[in-house]
Amino acid sequence: MTDTLDPTVLSVETDQLAVNTLRFLAADMVEAANSGHPGMPMGAAPMAWTLWSRHLRHDPADPQWPDRDRFVLSAGHGSALLYGLLHTFGYDLPVDELRNFRQLGSRTPGHPEFGDTPGVESTTGPLGQGLAMSVGMALAERMMHARYPELTDHHTYAIVGDGCLMEGVSHEAASFAGHHRLGRLVVLWDDNDITIDGNVARASSDDQLARFEAYGWHTEQVLDGTDIAAIDAAITRAKADPRPSFIAVRTVIGAGAPGIEGTSKAHGAPLGESVLAETKALAGWDHAPFTVPASVQEVAAQWVQLGEQAHAVWREKAAALRKTAPDRAAEFHRVQAGTVPAGLGEALRATVGDAPRATRQSSQACLDAARGVMPELVGGSADLSGSTGTVCGDVVSRDDFSASAIAFGIREFGMAAIMNGMSLHGGFRAFGSTFLVFADYLRPALRLSALMRQPVVYVLTHDSVAVGEDGPTHQPVEHVESLRLIPGLQVLRPANDAETAEAWRLALERTDGPTALILSRQALPQDPPTKFDGHSPVTVEIVATGSEVALAADAAEVLRADGVGVRVVSPLDRSRYVPDPSATVVSIEAGSTSAWSGIADVAIGIDTFGASGPGGEVLAHFGLTTDAVVSRIRAHLVRAIEN
C-alpha cells in the first residue's frame, strides 16, 4: 500500500482544473444563494486542494471512522469551499445541496454546522474558535494515542484566516498547543491580507511567524499560494516536525475575479453574474455551473481509495485488538460511542455524606468517583484546580499524554474551545472549570458546545456574592441566569452532596448537550429532605437553589412556628420546576431575579453588583439571612391578606 497518488495522475493540468473546480463550485453556490463569501474559497482553493488530494486521510463512506484525519475550516465563512471539497470527494452531499446553499433546511448552511452535513467536523464561523477546537482535537488524538496506540494515529488540519489570528482565543490555543508540543497539528493560514473593513494593515502589523515561533511552533511560509508543490512540501515538512506547525500561505482573496480580487469587495458578497462569467472566461472555464470535471472526479476517487485502504487496515488492527486485548478494545469502542458505564450512579451516590461541605468539594468527590468507572473523563481548570475541586491525577504534558488532568492555563475561552474539540474528536468526556464569574470569558465557546450538542461539563464554582472579600469582580450575580438563557445548556445548581451527585449523573448521562454545574465556595449543610416539607397544608412554597436551599429551609422553620404551611422546593434544574398554583411562591437565589419574577410572587435575589467583605456580611448586606427572608415573606403575606 502506498499513501500517495501516482504522480502521473496528479498532473499540473488536473491540479489547475481541480482548483478551478473548487473556486467555481463556491462562486456558483454564492451566486445561486445571492448571499455568501466567495473570496476566501477562491483564494484558498489551492491550499485546500493540496491538503485534500495529498495529505488528508479519510473515508467519505464512513465519516465517523475514529482514526480519520480531522479538517477544520476555522475561517467558517468560507463554507462553500468546504462543501465543494465534501461534494468532490464523495461525501453524501449531492449537487442539489450545493444548489441549495444557505437555504432553510439544506445541508449547506451559511456557516459549517456540525451535525447538519456529513464530513463537517465542527461548527465554525465565530472567529478563532475553529483554530482552538483543532487544538482540542489534536490534544485528544495524542491522548487517545497514549491509551490506544494501535487505533489512534492521525493528523489534525485547520485553515485559519486573518480574523482567527487577531482573536484572543488564537493566543490561548496556540500557546497551549506549543506548550504541549502537539506535533500532529498543522495549521494553514490563508494570508490574504484582507478583512471586511479593508487591508489587515489598518489594524494589525503582527509578525505571525515570529509570534507562533514564540509559542514553540514550527513555521513555514509559502509566498505563492497557488504553488501546489510548495504547499505540498511545506505540509510534508510540517508533518515531519515534532512541533505543531503553522504555514503562512500568501493568497489573493477572490483570486481571478477582475476588479474584485485582492480587495475586501471579494469577502462577503456574490461576484455578480457578469463578473463571474468574466472570471470563468479568464480561467478558461467553460463548464456548466456546479460541474466537477471527470478528471477531477477521477483524482478524488483515487485518493479516496487510499483512505478506504487505510481504513481497512485500521479495521484489521481493531479486530486484532479485540483478540489480544478484548477489554481494552471494548473500552475503546465504548468511549468512542460515548456510552456511560454501569455503576456510575452507584459510584456517585457513594459520595454522599453527613458533614457540611461546599458543593465544590462534593463535586471533587463526585469527580473522583466517576473517574473510577469512566477513565474517559478527563479535564481540568483554568488554573484553579484546587479551588474548584477539579484535581484529576497526573497532568498531561508533552512528555506524557496518558494522564487525565489537563492544565488549561489561565485561558478560560481556550479551555472551553479545546474541550469542544476534544468532544468532537471523540473518545473523551471533557470537563473544564473556573469561577462562575469568569464564565463570561468562555461564553462564546460554551454557546458552541450547546449549538453542537457536545456533552462537555462546565464546573463553575464560587457561585454567588458569598465569595466575599474578592469583591464584585469575582462575585457572579447575573451569571446563573445568563447561562440559563443559552438554548440547550443544562444548568444545575445543587444544594448539597446528594444533589451534587445527582447533578454529575445528569451531566454524564447526557450525551447530546453540555451541562453547567454551579457550585458554592462556602460549606453547605446536608439538610435532610424532611426539613423541606411542612405538615400543615401548604400556603407558601419557597423555591430555592444551591446555597439558598438551606436558607429557605431555615426560613420555612421560622414561618412554620408562626403556623404557616410552608414547603421548600429545590429544583436542581430550574427549567423543570413547576410552581404550585395554589401556593404563594417565593423564590430565593443569590443572583438576578429577572426570570424568577415571572415564576414567583416574591423573588428574593440580587440585581446589583456585589461588594467586598466577609461572605456572611455580604450576604446579610443583600438581605440573604433567615431574618430578612422571613420578614420579606411575612410582609408579603400581610399585604396579601389586606388586599
Add this chain to the structure above:
Amino acid sequence: MTDTLDPTVLSVETDQLAVNTLRFLAADMVEAANSGHPGMPMGAAPMAWTLWSRHLRHDPADPQWPDRDRFVLSAGHGSALLYGLLHTFGYDLPVDELRNFRQLGSRTPGHPEFGDTPGVESTTGPLGQGLAMSVGMALAERMMHARYPELTDHHTYAIVGDGCLMEGVSHEAASFAGHHRLGRLVVLWDDNDITIDGNVARASSDDQLARFEAYGWHTEQVLDGTDIAAIDAAITRAKADPRPSFIAVRTVIGAGAPGIEGTSKAHGAPLGESVLAETKALAGWDHAPFTVPASVQEVAAQWVQLGEQAHAVWREKAAALRKTAPDRAAEFHRVQAGTVPAGLGEALRATVGDAPRATRQSSQACLDAARGVMPELVGGSADLSGSTGTVCGDVVSRDDFSASAIAFGIREFGMAAIMNGMSLHGGFRAFGSTFLVFADYLRPALRLSALMRQPVVYVLTHDSVAVGEDGPTHQPVEHVESLRLIPGLQVLRPANDAETAEAWRLALERTDGPTALILSRQALPQDPPTKFDGHSPVTVEIVATGSEVALAADAAEVLRADGVGVRVVSPLDRSRYVPDPSATVVSIEAGSTSAWSGIADVAIGIDTFGASGPGGEVLAHFGLTTDAVVSRIRAHLVRAIEN
C-alpha cells in the same frame, strides 16, 4: 525644575526600607483581613517602588489632574500593593483604611475598584483586562495629545502578571498597541513563574519577549527583580523608545517569606502570624504593623513635590491656552468634564426621515450628526464598520492620532477593554461596534464598563434571526436578554429612526454608565405613532421592541379589524416598561422569552438557536409573521373567554 530626585535622597538604604514598607504594609493588610494575596505585593514591591519613586508623575492632592501619568495594576489581586503605594505617597487613604482591607464599605476592597479609592485608575482583577485598559489609556493619551498637545503629554504604566499574559485579551491589546506604536505605554511583567495551581511551566512555555517583539514592542529584561537600578534603567530606556515597551522583571512571589516564597502557597492566603513575624525578623523589620518609616515618607513627599510642580506648570499652560485659544481650551475642559454640548438632541432629531431603513443605518446617521457637535465622540468597530453603521471619518494610525475612527481589528474583547481605558483616561466618549451575537466575545469587558460606570456606547447590530443566511452562529437569540441582566447597563432596542435618535441621545447624555444599542440589519418602516393606538377601549396591549414593533403594529391592525381594542407599546428601555394591568399583555421580541414570560400573558419569541436561510423565511419559520402572531393572540383570547 528637575524631574528626578536628588540621588542622595534615594539611598540604597532608603530604597530597601521603602520596598520593605510596601511588602509589610501588604502583608499586614492581608493578615488583618485574614484574606487576600500577599505574594504578588512582596515580589513586585521593588518594581513598584522604582516606578513610583522615579517615574510616575502625579499629584496625590488632585487625583483627577488630566495630564497625570496613569498606573494600572493589571494583576489586581495584588491590590494591597497599590493601597500601600497610595497611602505612602499621600493619597487620601489613611492607615485605618489599610486596617480595614477587604471589609464591607472600606476604601480598600479585595480588588481595586474604580470609584472606591482615590488614585485607583481602574477596576482590575479579571485578568488581562488591566493590560488592555492601559492600552486604551495610552491610545487616549496620544489622541488627546494630537488634539491638545499643550495639555497632554504623559505616560501609562501597568504591572501585569503571568495570568494577564495567558489571557487572550493580552494578545488583542498588545497587538493593537504595537500596531499603533503606543510609545508612551510601559508594561512591567511581574515574572514570578507562579500561578495558583503551581509553576507557569505546567501550562505555558511562551517566550514572552519574542512574542511582544512580534507585536512590534520594545522589550527589556531585568533578571533580578530586586535590582532597583536595573529596573530604573530599563524603564528609562522604555520611555525613550518610540515603541510600547514590555519589561520582563524576574521576581520571587512572596519574597522573603521562609518556606513560602517562590511557591504557589504565597499567592492567595495570609502568611500567618508566625511566618509573618519570621519574615519581618529576617528582613530586619522591627516596626509596628502598618508603619511607613519617616525616611520613606520623606522620599515619597519629595517625589510628590515634583509632581505638584509639574502640575503647577501644567496649570500655567492651561491658563495660557485659555488666552491664546479660548475655544479650544473651553473644549478641552468640557470634554474632560464629560459634559454633553447643547444642540445634541436637535442634531440627532434631524436624522429622522420617512423612508424605511435598517436601524444600523439610522444609527450611522445619528453618529454622523452627533460627531458634528461632539468631536470627542470617537470609536469604531471590530472590523465591521461598514456593516454596523459605525464609519467615523479618517482612521487613527501610528502616524496620525488626530483622527476619530479607530480600527480595533477583529478583537471584540480588546475593543471593549480599550474603550474602557479611553473612557477612564477621560477626554473622549468612546463607542465600539460588532454584531450582537459577538457581544459574547466582549462580555467580560462590558461587565467592567458597567461596574466602573463608564459611559461607553456599544453599537450591536444584526440583532436577531433576521440576519438570515449566516445561520445560528451569527443569529443572536439569548443576547438581548443576557445584556439586560448586567447591572447598570442601559439596553436600548429602537424600532425606527426616531427611536434610534432617542437612543443615541440617552446613550450620550448618560455620563455614569454604559449603553448597548441593539440594531437591526434589515430595513424597518418609519411607522407613525398613530399606528400604535387603537380607538376602542384597550383589551390587548402588545409590547414589542426593535424590529418587532412594526410586526406588532401590523398584528394590531388585523386584530382591530376583528373589533379587538389593541394598543402597541414600544419601550425603548424595557426596564422602564410598566404593563397595563387591565389588559391582556402580549410581548413580541425575536429572542429569549425568559424574562418576558413574567411580564406578559403571552410571550412570543425564540428560545432555540436560529437557522440558516433567507431572513424572511427564518422569521416565518419561528412564527414571527403577522399571521402567526395574530393566531397566537386570537387563540389566547379564545382560551381566556372559555375559562
